[in-house]
Amino acid sequence: MNYRSILVHLDESEPARTRLDVALHVAKRHGAHLSALFAPAVPEHDAAYAFILDAEYWSQCHREHETCRRALEHHFFSRLAEMELKGTWRTAAHAQHELLARARFADLIVLGQSNPADVDASLSNRFQARVVLSAGRPVLFVPFVPPVSSPASGGFAHVGDHVMVAWDAGQSATRALHDALPFMRLARQTELVTFTPTHQDGALAHQNEDRIPAADIGLVLARHGLHVQVTELHPPPTVPVGDALLARAAKTGCDLVVMGAYGHARWKELILGGVTQTVLGAMQVPVLMSH
Structure with a gap:
């Protein structure tokens, strides 16, 4: 078996770019097509919070979400062009269902380690476990790297040497x-x-x-x-x-x-x-x- 189709999960977390850069390096080394799925691992309960948080707050959240998505999508396609790779970008409301559905068509899945300090870390861990147990494909986990300690190269320039x-x-x-x-x-x-x-x-x-x-x-x-x-x-x-x-x-x-x-x-x-x-x-x- 060779890695010809790689699927990477991306979200609004700051280490997502490190994860993407690792996926790009692996895709380049193996001559693979790279599919990116941008979706929150932990679903946002808009309906539940709407009663206690005003509309302006949610409007600001959605603007920040779109800003993050556009920046990461731009980085994704720019790096694909630089590295002469082919890839596709997809956005979804929730990661788990979409990722598991698309995992069937991937040779390798790239996920990120949860931030230990994140209040939603336990939910992220459940997401990781579900993917590993249900995807039927190997999962490459990229360690969480705080942005202040992550070098410009992406933190893990060599994977598999x-x-x-x-x-x-x-x-x-x-x-x-x-x-x-x-x-x-x-x-x-x-x-x-x-x-x-x-x-x-x-x-x-x-x-x-x-x-x-x-x-x-x-x-x-x-x-x-x-x-x-x-x-x-x-x-x-x-x-x-x-x-x-x-x-x-x-x-x-x-x-x-x-x-x-x-x-x-x-x-x-x-x-x-x-x-x-x-x-x-x-x-x-x-x-x-x-x-």
């Missing part, structure tokens, strides 16, 4: 690994990381001296002509796998993490915590997730 794949041989991880093959084919370096936690006494949770961790999937990737470095990590019992994964990404300086999303039941991850929730909340580099 150094790829790190989190591997646990599960269904979601398998889907993510194969969905990320287009990135790995173009990468300078790919590392496959497995995690074998240790017990309190220092012994490994499970160990088979006759097996090399991830050897089988490494052989599968070799048949695709890919050279992959396999690393087995042994985090202590006090360090969750999600934290160990983020620490490894920071240590190696990778520019793309690939992982399965919601390998356990989503309600368990939301209530008890999980790798997906940890990474979505604290990612520092783009993350490709599949379910």
Whole structure:
């Protein structure tokens, strides 16, 4: 599979331009058509607020919305022309329904990480989870970057030069690994990381001296002509796998993490915590997730 059709979600948030620039760079590298959907991830309840907020307030909101949309649309088409790419622009009132409908026609979806300080972050997180679980396509999450710290280049000029794949041989991880093959084919370096936690006494949770961790999937990737470095990590019992994964990404300086999303039941991850929730909340580099 190659990425030939990429769908990026945009909204009024200030990091939306960073997200768009990442999508443009990925589209350029893979020779893909880029479709942009401009729509709020969190729906505005105009009818509910109309009783407590006056018409002038809503008129001002709509003017600001249109100003933001026009500026981003202009930037989108200007960058398409500069990079000699093809693309389409679409505006919708609410993102979720429209995005899921159009996801069926995309090879890759680009979304943004929620702003942890946003009062609507929990609603945005639900939107992200719904897309990952229902779209049936890989989702590339772009970390939230405060505008004051985002360089003019867009913050993530290189995505996919150094790829790190989190591997646990599960269904979601398998889907993510194969969905990320287009990135790995173009990468300078790919590392496959497995995690074998240790017990309190220092012994490994499970160990088979006759097996090399991830050897089988490494052989599968070799048949695709890919050279992959396999690393087995042994985090202590006090360090969750999600934290160990983020620490490894920071240590190696990778520019793309690939992982399965919601390998356990989503309600368990939301209530008890999980790798997906940890990474979505604290990612520092783009993350490709599949379910």
